[in-house]
Amino acid sequence: MVNYRKLQQTGGEKGSSFSIILPKDWVKKRWDLSKGDSVVVAEREDGCLIIDPRPQKPGDTRTTVIQIEHNLRWEITSKYLLGFDEIRVVSGTPITNLQRLELKRMISRFVALEITDEIEEDDRHEIVVRCLVDPSTLPVRKAMRRMNLIASRMLDDALRVYFDGAQESAEDIIQRDEEVDRLFFLIVRELRSAVQYPRISELMSIAPVEALDLRLAAQYIERIADLSVDIARTTENAVEKSLVKKMEPIANRVRTMLAKSVENLFKFDSKKVTSVIKGEKELIEDIAKIRQYLLSKSNREPHTELFVIDCLLRIGEAAKDIVDLALPQN
Numbered sequence: 482m483v484n485y486r487k488l489q490q491t492g493g494e495k496g497s498s499f500s501i502i503l504p505k506d507w508v509k510k511r512w513d514l515s516k517g518d519s520v521v522v523a524e525r526e527d528g529c530l531i532i533d534p535r536p537q538k539p540g541d542t543r544t545t546v547i548q549i550e551h552n553l554r555w556e557i558t559s560k561y562l563l564g565f566d567e568i569r570v571v572s573g574t575p576i577t578n579l580q581r582l583e584l585k586r587m588i589s590r591f592v593a594l595e596i597t598d599e600i601e602e603d604d605r606h607e608i609v610v611r612c613l614v615d616p617s618t619l620p621v622r623k624a625m626r627r628m629n630l631i632a633s634r635m636l637d638d639a640l641r642v643y644f645d646g647a648q649e650s651a652e653d654i655i656q657r658d659e660e661v662d663r664l665f666f667l668i669v670r671e672l673r674s675a676v677q678y679p680r681i682s683e684l685m686s687i688a689p690v691e692a693l694d695l696r697l698a699a700q701y702i703e704r705i706a707d708l709s710v711d712i713a714r715t716t717e718n719a720v721e722k723s724l725v726k727k728m729e730p731i732a733n734r735v736r737t738m739l740a741k742s743v744e745n746l747f748k749f750d751s752k753k754v755t756s757v758i759k760g761e762k763e764l765i766e767d768i769a770k771i772r773q774y775l776l777s778k779s780n781r782e783p784h785t786e787l788f789v790i791d792c793l794l795r796i797g798e799a800a801k802d803i804v805d806l807a808l809p810q811n
Contacts, residue, residue: 523679
């Protein structure tokens with residue numbers, strides 16, 4: 482619903498302040514506000530003002546309650562991503578040790594989510610889960626740099642493992658994907674909070690439109706980590722050296738594209754944008770050539786090699802998608 486209001490000057494013609502009248506339904510019915518209540522007035526990057534009736538103070542806790550019996554994994558994930566600080570898990574029957582262990586396993590997927598001992602020991606019908614992270618201690622941009630560093634190293638190691646046929650090292654790469662997922666969930670949580678609450682947005686120096694771009698970039702990086710895991714899981718025997726020589730230039734091109742695209746998220750450089758866009762076109766051409774080479778080999782079916790170069794192409798496409806999100810900073 483759109484309402485139009487005229488500015489009113491307080492203190493007569495020489496008054497230094499202006500005011501508007503807020504819609505009564507919004508004040509009373511929607512937010513149950515009264516005279517003297519505080520609201521947050523925040524200016525967006527585009528100059529628009531936001532009036533937020535939910536002023537958060539330092540130490541304020543956002544609490545929610547969920548049932549342990551109902552889709553617990555989904556409930557925990559959704560409440561964490563929505564930015565709740567405290568999740569009270571309740572049950573109509575006493576919570577068993579097995580349920581408690583399962584809950585601990587679930588929350589291990591999320592950064593700083595811990596079970597606290599605030600409930601009396603004889604009350605076995607409720608468990609309190611708290612998020613102990615402060616956005617100022619691990620800012621989104623720092624978390625994204627960390628996430629990209631892990632994903633990039635996973636890609637390097639996955640290719641090394643694949644080329645060498647070192648199956649015993651593949652499991653380590655798979656385990657590191659869990660840390661990427663944890664950082665991804667944390668980033669999504671903080672970006673959602675930045676969009677919902679102007680005070681948090683200001684604290685993190687992230688405008689809503691920037692939050693959308695960072696959210697998409699984080700998803701692309703998380704996908705790159707998944708593709709690196711796929712390459713590691715494909716490891717069988719060592720790849721022929723002649724074939725490695727053909728695949729390594731493609732891998733190096735993908736690495737360079739990825740590094741430039743993520744760097745550009747934090748410091749815009751039009752030359753890097755051009756380089757990544759050009760790199761994707763060359764990557765498509767190079768992969769078409771090596772695919773044709775693999776299919777022309779008559780000695781065996783090159784399913785594994787085709788799968789790996791397809792993963793490299795998709796990583797290169799993700800790098801191109803990331804660089805598309807970067808815009809000049811005015």
